[in-house]
Amino acid sequence: MSLIHRYQNNGYNIVLDINSGCIHVVDEVTYEVLPYMEEGLDAAAIVGKLGNQFSEEDIRTSVAECEKLREEGMLFTKDVYENAIDAFTKNRQTVVKALCLHIAHDCNLACRYCFAEEGEYHGRRALMSFEVGKKALDFLIANSGSRHNLEVDFFGGEPLMNWQVVKDLVAYGREQEKIHNKKFRFTLTTNGVLLNDEVMEFCNKEMENVVLSVDGRKEVHDFMRPFRKGAGSYDLIMPKFQKFAESRNQDKYYVRGTFTHHNLDFSKDVLHLADLGFKQISVEPVVADPAEEYALREEDLPKIMEEYDLLAKEMIKREKEGKGFNFFHFMIDLTGGPCVYKRLSGCGSGTEYLAVTPWGDFYPCHQFVGEEEYLMGNVDDGLVRTDIQKEFSGCNVYTKPACKECFARFYCSGGCAANGYHAHQDIRSNYEIGCELQRKRVECAIMIKAALAED
Structure with missing residues (x-):
């Protein structure tokens, strides 16, 4: 090695x-x-x-x-930590610190690549009731041990389709903070269709972070993220997103896009968003069934690698000109070395982080929702399938065979368990295309740091 x-x-x-x-x-x-x-x-x-x-x-x-x-x-x-992994896993006391609340299994868009099937997640459309959400927050408080800071992401589908319940749950959470000495960090992911001044004002007061879903250039976005009748959504959402980002002082938000086989020149989408004034940007590779026409393929890799290089060079240039922006996948902290806890614990899904469906079922994360073999319990009965929790607690860079020889393993913490599962039906396997792209992104991120350190 x-x-x-x-x-x-x-x-x-x-x-x-x-x-x-x-x-x-x-x-x-x-x-x-x-x-x-x-x-x-x-x-x-x-x-x-x-x-x-x-x-x-x-x-x-x-x-x-x-x-x-x-x-x-x-x-x-x-590596002085490899021999410690068995003891760490065996003695690890798991506390839940974050929930992804599927506040709405419904959506007003019909994005072609949506793993949630237009928000429905292999099942029926539904909106989470306040009662279910309240029980989920109670569960989080009860299972968080002595941890003070807790995280709750309002997710979907489209959360703004159930906006009143979002507001009611935030209010309930704020009440419980005082009683239990906890601090909730609320976040929201939205496609922007229902975004308005009232929503923005509330989010600026209560939401620690907001994810704004947009794929980049108008033609790219409208092709992949149309309304159900086929019309594009770019012209409706973009002015609202620009206003929202400015209202948050270009901080504590990010615009998040997905690139597919149809826009392998995705650096243009990143730079389009930067040119519109956005300072926090993430455009990420689609993860899809290889049979899908928009899925990334092995033969796409050289072009994608070239795009990351182009983007890295342009980011250096813009930073030196005083027009820099953050690109999520190039943001790595090189000051403290690889995080010890992360290399041992992985991403936290199924252990520290759970997804909650509108009817209160627990899954390891949002990408497992609807996979019945990974149904872990519910808000009434708690975590029933502790065997699943144990399986995920042992999922890290030391237990994934493909990670052992990978130089980037301590930056991705072993990658996404859901991607491994969907690629090979095994949470300890890896999604190979994703790994190749992760390695390239780490190389580009380090190069950017090196270039900017020269000045």
């Missing part, structure tokens, strides 16, 4: 020390020296290998500098 990952991007020779998270931008000599050092060769042997490319003095200097980094724990570091 390699301890370092080397790559070249935008003129930079970059080396990631996988286990410590240390990033090194190196010269050409060091870039070529490092693989031989990892093999265990000494300076003399490396001179024998590279002496026809570089001077002996340069090679020996490079080896000496790399040895010093090794001694300081910044290069060729070992």
Whole structure:
């Protein structure tokens, strides 16, 4: 298993020390020296290998500098946490800290790629009652242990189709905060069709974050996110989204899009949103049945990789011009190294995070809703299927075979369990196309940091 990952991007020779998270931008000599050092060769042997490319003095200097980094724990570091995983999983006390409330299994759009089947999730249309939502919040409080901060996402379908219940549940949550010494962090995801001034005002007061669903350019958005009768939704939602983002001072929101086989040139969609003034942007690859005409395919990968490179270079340029914006998938924190807790715990679905249907059923996350084998319980009876919770608690980078050799494993925490399940019917498997794209995004994110650190 390699301890370092080397790559070249935008003129930079970059080396990631996988286990410590240390990033090194190196010269050409060091870039070529490092693989031989990892093999265990000494300076003399490396001179024998590279002496026809570089001077002996340069090679020996490079080896000496790399040895010093090794001694300081910044290069060729070992993974000190792998042996702790069994004890961590066995002794881990699980508390629930977040719920995704499916406040509406109904939608006023008919997005082609919607895993929720126009908001219906393999079943009937329904709106969550205040009573069910209240019980869900009570469950979260009761199962959160000593944790103070709790998260609740109002999700759908389209949550604004059940807006009064959203407001009532926020009010109930605020009452319970005082009683139980908790703090609710409410978030909302919306397609914007029903967005108005009253909703914006309420969200700006109560919602910690708001996700605004838009796919980018008008023709792309209208093709994938039409109304049920076929008309596009871009012209209706875009002015409202711009107004909303400004009202939140371009913070604590993000516009979120999905790119598919139909818009492999998605960097244009990201930049379109940036040109409209949005500062917080996420445009993510669709995850779909390979049989779907819009699904991403293996042969799409070179084009997608090229788009990430184009986007990264443009983001550097705009940042230096004072016109920067955040792109969700390029946002990684390189200051503290890979998060120990995340590498051991995974994404938290099925353990710390649950989805709640309109009628009060619990599932590991929103992408498992409707998969009856993953029905975990309900708001009346609590978590009945603790075996599912246990299965998810052991789902992390150390238990997923495909993660063992992946340099990016500590940045994605093993990836999405739902994607693995839908690809291979196994939550410990991986969605290969998603993994390839994750690795590319990590490389681009590190390169951007390197480029901006030069100034």
